[in-house]
Amino acid sequence: MEFFETVFGRRTIHNYLPDPVPTEVLDKLLSAAHMAPNHKLTWPWRFVVVGSETRQRLLPIACELKKATSPQVINKIREKLLNPGALIVVTQKINGDDFRQKEDYAAVCCAIQNVMLAATAEGFGSKWSTGGLTQHPSVCDLLEIDLSQETVAGFIWVGVPKSTPTIDRPPLDGHVSYLD
Numbered sequence: 001m002e003f004f005e006t007v008f009g010r011r012t013i014h015n016y017l018p019d020p021v022p023t024e025v026l027d028k029l030l031s032a033a034h035m036a037p038n039h040k041l042t043w044p045w046r047f048v049v050v051g052s053e054t055r056q057r058l059l060p061i062a063c064e065l066k067k068a069t070s071p072q073v074i075n076k077i078r079e080k081l082l083n084p085g086a087l088i089v090v091t092q093k094i095n096g097d098d099f100r101q102k103e104d105y106a107a108v109c110c111a112i113q114n115v116m117l118a119a120t121a122e123g124f125g126s127k128w129s130t131g132g133l134t135q136h137p138s139v140c141d142l143l144e145i146d147l148s149q150e151t152v153a154g155f156i157w158v159g160v161p162k163s164t165p166t167i168d169r170p171p172l173d174g175h176v177s178y179l180d
């Protein structure tokens with residue numbers, strides 16, 4: 001896929017079909033992530049690829065967070081957690097002073113965008129999420145993330161879209177100024 005087609009074609013996908021993401025594709029997405037710029041070559045990103053067995057174990061935590069009790073709601077949460085073909089959890093290694101951590105977070109965000117653009121280029125949908133589940137201490141325990149050493153930058157869900165939302169983007173000119 002051509003570069004601008006990829007950039008303009010990427011959309012946050014909320015609902016996925018239960019189709020797998022091939023390992024070769026996942027490898028490409030992670031390789032793209034590792035090509036992100038990072039100041040002082042701190043390479044601050046870490047990736048945890050979370051399989052369905054571990055994702056199954058996220059379900060009770062997610063249900064508790066949402067106070068979900070009805071089978072319909074629990075089923076919806078199960079679909080959200082298990083349908084996407086892949087889940088990549090992205091963390092940032094804690095390192096240095098506040099400014100370095102800000103720069104490192106920026107680098108991790110570049111890595112995440114690389115994953116999502118690579119997913120689009122490979123014909124898959126993606127979503128970056130930072131909701132309560134992604135920061136929950138029990139989730140970090142389950143994912144073997146040591147919060148004294150790293151912070152969670154987000155979950156990247158990747159898979160085959162069930163539907164693709166459209167969003168209204170405000171006109172670009174309200175976000176740009178030109179100086180002589």
Ligand SMILES: Cc1cc2nc3c(=O)[nH]c(=O)nc-3n(C[C@H](O)[C@H](O)[C@H](O)COP(=O)(O)O)c2cc1C
Nearest residue numbers: 010011012013014127128129130131132154165167
């Ligand atoms: C840092 C960050 C965190 C996000 N967290 C969430 C989230 O927790 N849940 C969600 O539905 N979307 C999340 N999104 C996706 C945005 O809602 C989405 O990018 C926005 O609606 C624009 O849509 P687009 O990605 O299709 O352009 C997040 C995006 C960013 C950049």
